[in-house]
Amino acid sequence: MQPVLNINDVRCVEVALTREGVSVSELMHRAGYAAAQEVLELGDVDNVVVLTGLGNNGGDGWVAAEALHGRGVNVKVVCPIEPDGLSGDLARQVAQSAVRAGVSTLVGPPRDELESLLETADVVLDCMLGTGFHGEVRAPFDIWIECVNACGARVVSVDVPSGLSGQTGHAASACVVADMTVTMLSLKPGLLADDGRDVCGAIVVAPLAEQTERLVVDADPVAWRTDLSDYLEVTAPRSAAVDKFSRGSVLVVGGSRRFPGAAIMAARAAARMGAGYVTLAMPASAAGVAQAHLLEIPVVALPEDADGVITSDARDVVLKLAERSSAVLVGPGMRVSGGTCALVSALLGSSTPLVIDADGLNCLARLTNGELPEFPEVTRRTAPLILTPHRGELGRLVGATTPVPDSLVSQLEAARKVVWSDGGSELVVVTKSNATACVGVERAVLPKPGPAALATAGSGDVLSGMMAAALAMHRDEDPDLALLAAYVCEVHGYAGSLAAERVGSHAVMAGDLINVIGLAADAVDEHAAFPEGPDEG
Structure with a gap:
């Protein structure tokens, strides 16, 4: 690095x-x-x-x-x-x-x-x-x-x-x-x-x-920029002795009647990243739409309110699903309500590795009145927790009186407020922008940023699904969480480059990223193992 x-x-x-x-x-x-x-x-x-x-x-x-x-x-x-x-x-x-x-x-x-x-x-x-x-x-x-x-x-x-x-x-x-x-x-x-x-x-x-x-x-660097070889520590070893359960299972909780697509994309991305089994739990009125798009992924219908938003009645169902999962993602397309806030709070109290994204982060901001660093007990847990805010969401997490981060250094400062108040190695904040930082309690890791093609709606939902899959696949290990998150960001960035080559730099949509996640992961893994290219001799 x-x-x-x-x-x-x-x-x-x-x-x-x-x-x-x-x-x-x-x-x-x-x-x-x-x-x-x-x-x-x-x-x-x-x-x-x-x-x-x-x-x-x-x-x-x-x-x-x-x-x-x-x-x-x-x-x-x-x-x-x-x-x-x-x-x-x-x-x-x-x-x-x-x-x-x-x-x-x-x-x-x-x-x-x-x-x-x-x-x-x-x-x-x-x-x-x-x-x-x-x-x-x-x-x-x-x-x-x-x-x-x-x-x-x-x-x-x-x-x-x-x-x-x-x-x-x-x-x-x-x-x-x-x-x-x-x-x-x-x-x-x-x-x-x-x-x-x-x-x-x-x-x-x-x-x-x-x-x-x-x-x-x-001098205590403010961050560390990764080289591809650094990811050897967290790349999954190749083995034929696997089945769909040993590759990890992911539960995605999110979506709403108005925004079903975000959770659908996150679930597909988790599967493309390598999770052996993915389940999507979402409001009943959106479940049929999701199932039509997800032939390989089961969809669980959850109780909803009149607006098609998950209610607190879904708590017990979701927690039972979480217990059987290797990792959980909550937030994409979920909207913010009393019910969804209760669901985020319940999942934080679970013992399953957790990724919180999008409206899950907005629920977290609401639960802490926009002052997450003042409530470290909310995020302190024994299992891994990854938060994936963009600059606006990060600003909402650290306080309405704090300006929204407008630079990499202000992203790092805001993320460290959250991480250092928690104080545990189980928490990483992946602060997203044109340059992304994966901030843990010991260090901040900077993956090489992806192309401008990633600046498209749904790109963050894809990343969160990939992040949950990575947690699931490493569930029996104790990886460097910040480095693992940076690896996922690197694969996401490479997927953006591959998608841009296929459809053009201005035409990339989030679905295009999903379709090349596997190729991107293979390429990053290969370059990590052979930085100068494989020896032809």
């Missing part, structure tokens, strides 16, 4: 490195050399334009420019002021060194001159604004960014694309769209979510020092 550090923690690592004998000057030189090396490895690089700012990020650019010049590359540095006028001692020194070495400079050019220069570039090295940037981009960098994005050269950003917040992943105004981002010391959360997903391109981490790995871990 790759550690992800908040920006403030990255600065702490830099301070720690200096205490271990790696000076700030040495760090800047190593950062510049790392950026220069990545530029050279792009190939066919004769002309490079380096855009520098006023701080240490600009200093990295001056070092890179001198290194490229030394390798025979035609380099020109564009800077907002004369190198001798830089206020930072270190940035000024490396700029003066580059000028003495023969690096050509262009100071404060008008727009047309900059555009003409960029037309000649094979690569643009973006060193304007670093990890300390936040807010809106000011002149002249707003104009420079527009020019960079309009040119045809390959763009490499140093540490973070200029204009992007490395912490939140938001770009308030102009932002460089890079083909590659060479980030220093560790991944930052803003590179992995929201606008960061669109503007970073390929991300390369430059550690800069042999002590970095240890110091980054000591």
